[in-house]
Amino acid sequence: MATYSHSKIGTFETCPLKYKFKYVDRTPTEDFESVEAFLGSRVHETLEKLYDLVRNGRIPDEQFILDYYEKQWTTNWSDAVRIVKPDLTADDYRATGRTCIERYYRHYHPFNQGLAVALEMQVPITLDDDGQYKMTGFIDRVDKMSDGVFEIHDYKTNQTPPSQEEKDQDRQLALYEIGLRDYFGEVRQVELVWHYVRADLEIRSRRTGQELEELRAKMIAKIQEIEAATVTKNFPACESRLCNWCEYRPLCPIWKHLYAIEEQAAQPTPLPDDGPALVNQLASLAIKRKELQTQADDVKAQMEQVEAAIIEFAKQHDYQRIFGADRQATVKHVTELKVPTKTNQLDEYEQMLALLRQSPLWLELTDFSSAKLKDMLGKPEGKVLRDLLGALVKQEEEWRVSLRKRKDEE
Numbered sequence: 001m002a003t004y005s006h007s008k009i010g011t012f013e014t015c016p017l018k019y020k021f022k023y024v025d026r027t028p029t030e031d032f033e034s035v036e037a038f039l040g041s042r043v044h045e046t047l048e049k050l051y052d053l054v055r056n057g058r059i060p061d062e063q064f065i066l067d068y069y070e071k072q073w074t075t076n077w078s079d080a081v082r083i084v085k086p087d088l089t090a091d092d093y094r095a096t097g098r099t100c101i102e103r104y105y106r107h108y109h110p111f112n113q114g115l116a117v118a119l120e121m122q123v124p125i126t127l128d129d130d131g132q133y134k135m136t137g138f139i140d141r142v143d144k145m146s147d148g149v150f151e152i153h154d155y156k157t158n159q160t161p162p163s164q165e166e167k168d169q170d171r172q173l174a175l176y177e178i179g180l181r182d183y184f185g186e187v188r189q190v191e192l193v194w195h196y197v198r199a200d201l202e203i204r205s206r207r208t209g210q211e212l213e214e215l216r217a218k219m220i221a222k223i224q225e226i227e228a229a230t231v232t233k234n235f236p237a238c239e240s241r242l243c244n245w246c247e248y249r250p251l252c253p254i255w256k257h258l259y260a261i262e263e264q265a266a267q268p269t270p271l272p273d274d275g276p277a278l279v280n281q282l283a284s285l286a287i288k289r290k291e292l293q294t295q296a297d298d299v300k301a302q303m304e305q306v307e308a309a310i311i312e313f314a315k316q317h318d319y320q321r322i323f324g325a326d327r328q329a330t331v332k333h334v335t336e337l338k339v340p341t342k343t344n345q346l347d348e349y350e351q352m353l354a355l356l357r358q359s360p361l362w363l364e365l366t367d368f369s370s371a372k373l374k375d376m377l378g379k380p381e382g383k384v385l386r387d388l389l390g391a392l393v394k395q396e397e398e399w400r401v402s403l404r405k406r407k408d409e410e
């Protein structure tokens, strides 16, 4: 079975299709790196350099380490680095990274909080006793403290730091703790430490033995889910704001038509593409339908007003029928039984059904409908049902107008 990493599993959770592109098909992509990832890598390299010097007995001054950062930025920058946010430039990101380093340096100087025993350490993580479910991870820094506690340090360049509660549930460093404990053997206590370097914020958390066992079980279940998806080839696309940073966008069925349009637009003789015209046609029909619906609603409201006027006119003159040029309106005063309906009075409707089910007449109401019930209630034998339903059945009076072709002209 394949070896998993936390980010590999995270990719599946975020978008199974991206997982398929990246880890199943290993689809080559255009050389692409988001500027956020680029900035993160430069900050990581600089802090690695800093601690590498410290553990070799040299505390570099701040300017040295900032110069190192600037050099790494310049050396590694390429056209493959992509900036998605339109209001920001490469220099803005570069300055952000520099500020992160300055803040970190001033916060932790002279870097003697612990003994850095490992930098960028790769740890194997075995989740089960048989060694079937394996993961691997890279720890930014492992410190051994004077009281024997090991600290797993992780640098984050995200804009907004998460809450303490979120970090107490975080899986990544807890998985690294599992690997670290196996790697070093006798480890009394491990502390997980995140450095949110943009905000100059440190978040700490610890895990109990039971929490680590539960995490092992959860990750095994997650790996089993991925393996099952691989067998059934079930990798649906899952759209999110992360699509903006996805290197597989031009291949993804959700977005690739956009790229096809752009590509054709750049051709001297673009190939025909029915897609935009069809979508535009559908959109204008949807607008037209909405306009007609609004007009229909207006006409309905006007008809109700005219019907009310006809009823009033009929009452005044004691007419039951009023004649127009080629149509006649018949006005009736009706008394009708009303029962609760599923749409308008769900609670009363369910109460009514419960009562009806107790009645011997329920069998006669097979394929129940309000119309059928009202029909039974209107018959003399329906009295049993009327008594049973009590206040749930209402007798309502109303005036109605019906319009048809003049009878005297037929």
Ligand code: SF4
Pocket: 015, 017, 018, 237, 238, 239, 240, 242, 243, 246, 247, 248, 249, 252, 253, 254, 255
């Ligand atoms: S563009 Fe979005 S939906 Fe498509 S593969 Fe990438 S993350 Fe998934």
